Amino acid sequence: MALPTSVKLFEMAPRDGLQNEPGNSVPTATKIALVERLANAGITHIEAASFVSPKWVPQMGDAAEVMAGIKRQPGVVYSALTPNLKGLENALTVGVEEVAVFGAASEAFSQKNINCSIAESLTRFEPVLDRARDVGVRVRGYVSCVLGCPYEGEIAPHKVAEVAKALYEMGCYEVSLGDTIGVGTPLSAKRMIEAVQQQVPIEFLAAHFHDTYGMALANLYAVMEEGVSVIDTATAGLGGCPYAKGASGNVATEDVLYLLEGLGIETGIDLQAVIDTGYWITSELGRKPSAKVALAKGPSR
Template sequence: MTHVKIVEVGPRDGLQNEKHTVALATKLELIRKLADSGLRCIEAGAFVSPKWVPQMADSLQVLQALDLDAGIDYPVLVPNDKGLDAALEAGVREIAVFGAASEAFSQKNINASIAESLQRFESVMKRAQAANIKVRGYVSCVLGCPYEGDIAPYKVAEVARALYNMGCYEISLGDTIGVGTPNKVTAMLDAVTEVVPVTKLAGHFHDTYGMAIANIHTALQAGVRTFDSSVAGLGGCPYAKGASGNVATEDVVYLLHGLGYHTGVDLEQLADTAWFIAEALVREPGSKYAKARGLRS
């Protein structure tokens, strides 16, 4: 049975856009429940400016409370050398850097061109490698941008190749505003896999127009075997008006199990976790599976 890796991004990419402060205890309980469900890669925080992303201000406390030797990967987002300093203090084993395939989005998001953002990462990469820390690369807006519209596949390939050549062990390709459709996914992956091995790629799909599951199925057919997802469909993009959350982990696991793939995840426990964080945020989970299961319980 073929294994598909799930990278759970709810505690970081999901919670970072919440308007109200999420208590440290709630975050830690969420991460514990996710781990108990069988997830083995859980994005735990981000060492970014608390002025711009206040929900991630307690990332150091989150990492200090976790058992980093328990066989679970807890990557954190690191935008620059200052962020890496904080990550090193927390004892992290894996970090992620965040680029974009859209010039306009890069400027709006991190106030730098694509070339400038990649240049910033060079120092982070060298220091991380010297400290034996794995680095994952994100490319946002791979299928569309809120400012530029459609993004040419070759632009995605250029950024993905730069991150891969820089030393990122895996490149996550993000449909940040959820405008992708299967034909666009195929065209984008055709371009990227010419310069980066498909075994080094991950899919990161948002469900704005309800296409995330269809796009994941398409990426599976192209050979992608790692996907990012967010419990209860948490998240969105503060720079992408109207963009809904990441595809829900429960819905992704339901698809994968239905297709005969192995994930190591207990779907019922995961659904319970979706309801836990949804109730903590005083709303229903944004996933079809958790809602359907909730009606039966």
């Protein structure tokens, strides 16, 4: 199949990128500024916060303040993770227009991450989807560990397809397939997508690949060849997974943009503005971007 002519990037840095920072060390104002800078760079889908218990993810304890504080731009979707009904209700009070729920393709990871089986997690999501439908809020679904699990090892593609199908049939408008620990290769990524698209049409699928083994860009190219045209990225390569030892950050927005530009694929995003944003947020966090393209090009002078 030919590569897509345009690709939608779904920016993860404000939520998936920052959630593992210690305690509540990132000021609310910094999170708001990050979201606004990303929108100014032309990114139209930004996961800005997570309405989870601050006991489990203290860095996301100011989700309501972040969502309320963003100066919203027309045409930009600011979404939030809401794993349960309480999270959804909290998100609705500050005008969140899109939310996300997350399951896993691995039983062991589901137990470690959200303390229940895959089947139980899907049952828990039903009231969230029902309530979201009632108030006209779209729901995105995530599937973790689609190419491997830190506890179970390889994950069979049909397992991923089953969870993705359940989320899609429940009403998720898009299902994001996450290589949470970044162990996938182009062939395993293709085989996984081939299995999933037998259950969920390809236009409703997104790729969320981590770069632990340096394979994320190759894997993204492989699934774009299969027709995937939505990619989850994080500026500066921020993020990881607290339940997956050794899992490095999401694939960097800067590196994906450089790849897409080189392929002539439209995104509508200003690469240099993203690079500058990556340098700014990592300086706030006391480190350097891990995006190869950012390190090669450098910030604007």
